[in-house]
Amino acid sequence: MAEITITETDQRRFAARILDVREDFEVAEGMIPSALHIPMGQLQARLAELDPRRTPHHLNPPRGPTKSRPKGRLQTMATIDITEQTFAQTLEESDIVFVDFWAAWCGPCRMFALTYGAAAERHPDITFAKVDTEAEQALAAAANITSIPTLMALKDKTLVFSQPGALNATGLEEVIQAVKNLDMDKLRA
Helix, strand or coil, X not given: CXXXXXXXXXXXXXXXXXXXXXXXXXXXXXXXXXXXXXXXHHHHHHHHHHCHHHCCHHHCCCCCCCCCCCCCCCCCCCCEECCCCXXXXXXHHCCEEEEEEECCCCHHHHHHHHHHHHHHHHCCCCEEXXXXXXXXXXXXXXXXXCCCCEEEEEECCEEEEEEECCCCHHHHHHHHHHHHHCCHHHHHC
């Protein structure tokens, strides 16, 4: 593989800067030479420090008035974080619960989080929970989590789906519809 070298003179001449936005664990094998290393979680703030006029538009928070929900509609967070202490209560309060087991250092987990959050907003009748496997190691161990992300679905307090790996939006929607349509009486018979 060819290595590209950009000198300081080149950087000034082209007014460009190489940004290495991999997480720290991804950089362990070697930094990009002469790059400015910024952990992904700090990217937005650091870009503003570098040149506030040039922060990419998709990283800027929306400005102006926000849409409000219709009156009378319950406002809830799209996903909830659950712990070992709140897991049982969450199952008691909801007919269908999807649980995403994840970790902050997991790239596929971060990608799936966007798909999962969007699905949660489309299905307010379902509880979409998240378990941080680093903070909730006992809960992850009790659920036999060996790979992340892992998605579990429970209906009427019964585990009906468990699969490691990040699903795309279509795959997740198929699982959601299958769980919604699942006849628990037939399953128990």
